[in-house]
Amino acid sequence: MKLTVVGGGSTYTPELVDGFARLRDVFPLTELVLTDPATDRLDLIAPLSRRIFARRGHPGTITATTDLDAAVDGADAVLLQLRVGGQAARQQDETWPLECGCVGQETTGAGGLAKALRTVPVVLDIADRVRRASPDAWIIDFTNPVGIVTRALLRAGHRAVGLCNVAIGLQRKFAARLGTDPAGLHLDHVGLNHLTWETAVRLGGPGGEDVLPRLLADHGDEVAADLRLPRALLDRLGVVPSYYLRYYYAHDEVVRDLRTKPSRAAEVADMERRLLALYADPALDEKPALLARRGGAYYSEAAVDLAAALLRGAGSPHQVVNTLNNGTLPFLPDDAVIEVQAAVGPKGAAPLPVAPVDPLLAGLMANVTAYEDLALEAALHGSRTRVFRALLAHPLIAQYAYAEQLTDALIAHNREHLAWA
Incomplete structure (x- = not known):
């Protein structure tokens, strides 16, 4: 089986590779392709990945390329773990919302919206190229914000399931x-x-x-x-x-x-520099302990389990994934993407029944789902008004003066990534 990792130059990748190496009985991978525009990272991570496979006695091949179309050609599954704008964009997402007293975070609030606006068009382009090259391939989305990105993929008719390690x-x-x-x-x-x-x-x-x-x-x-x-x-x-x-x-x-400490983005950027220095050591043939502090704990186990279920009908019978609601939570639209336990197999993910949800939880879910609707519209179609509406709908903002200020800041900090701005 061939699996392609888009964003294979991520410092997360050795964690993923280690999981495929350890759990080869669950998912007998024969070819792993790492693709990323950052050749400098691929030149470090691909050799380390091969050494991890060798140490574990895994017979599969690992290749690296900057050619996305070649990477996804013939793939059985494509895993997305990209970050448009890199850590520099994340640093902005985590800082400018604080200027008006709102949380600065990469997946929720104004920063999360900025990430969605940068990411959704790129992911949809990748998915279209996957569909042309390998129409039966499953897309496993680990790219944040996972709910919005997965919803964009499913709305466009792609074979996609979202994954989170929480x-x-x-x-x-x-x-x-x-x-x-x-x-x-x-x-x-x-x-x-x-x-x-x-x-x-x-x-x-x-x-x-x-x-x-x-x-x-x-x-x-x-x-x-x-x-x-x-x-x-x-x-x-x-x-x-x-x-x-x-x-x-x-x-x-x-x-x-x-407001009183360095941003998580700054911490991660420093950690990535240290990890890349470790990855450059030709004697390193296992994921370093430092990687555990990078985030994404147990990501590899979750990814292997999901890939095995989608491609082989193997793995755990029930898994927590992001997939269409389809009546599971009756207070949300059918096309909302929810994160619940599901039966996962070659036909996709079918949510298990959920007990009645406390209104305290359901109300917040409904509010954030409405925000995600508006966020996806802004990501797909652009415009200052759509961005403002999404920000005003978010429960962490919800005041027009804040939404106005944040709209201007979001566009100013992300103009190079927004085709419509």
Whole structure:
């Protein structure tokens, strides 16, 4: 089987390669192609990737190319992990929203909208080229903002599933605290990408014993500390929100915090420089420990599991993915992209039934879904008015004066990436 990674020059790639090498029985990959316009990065990451395969005894071949069309030709699956504008654009996304007291973050709020506007047209062009070269290929989207990007792909008729590592990360942490095997722990995971909650933690799969009350009673302080939210809030909610909910539940506190320390983008840029220096060492034949701090924990396991399910009908029977709602959450449109447990196979992802959702959660989901509708319209069709409407709809902004100021700043900082500006 041939899998192509678009954005193969990412410092994430050795994590992904390590997963394919370790889990070759789950997904017997024969050819891995890394494609990226950054030849300097490919020249470091491709040789390291080959050394990782060799160390693990993986027989597959790894090639690297800047020619996207050649890279996707004949691919069974194409994984997207690109960042339009690089870390420099991320640095802007995380700083200029703070000027008017709004969260600066790369996947939500004004920064998240900026990333969507830069990314959606590029991803749709890539997907069109994939469809011409390999019409039956699955597109696995790990590119943020995953919900909006996946919705753009599905609206355009592409064979696509969105992937995020939040759920698998929480599953592994919960299993460690409960002293159980992660494979036997099923999360009732519901929401939108980067706006999710664990409403139950079940032993043995769907319908199993819900041990979330025990997790909160015995380990609530540690869970709350991981999320940087008060333990009392988790007790009152009775669910575990993802750490992205801190931007909503503690917005002003987060803004004060972000204004007093270096941006995450600056930290990641420094980490990437150090990682690339490590990758240049011809003796390195495994992913370095530093990579764990880069983010994307368990990304490789989730990606291998999803690829195996889509292409072989193998892997875990149920996986958390981003896919069409299609009535799963009745308070959202059918064409909304939700992040839930799904049965995944060669025909795609079919969401599992979801228990009635607390209005406290459903209301925020509905609000952010409306924002994502408007964000996608702005990404597809442009215009200052569409950008303003999306910003005004976002619950982290929602004031016209802020939306006006942020619209001007977004366009000014992203003009080179916006064909209509």
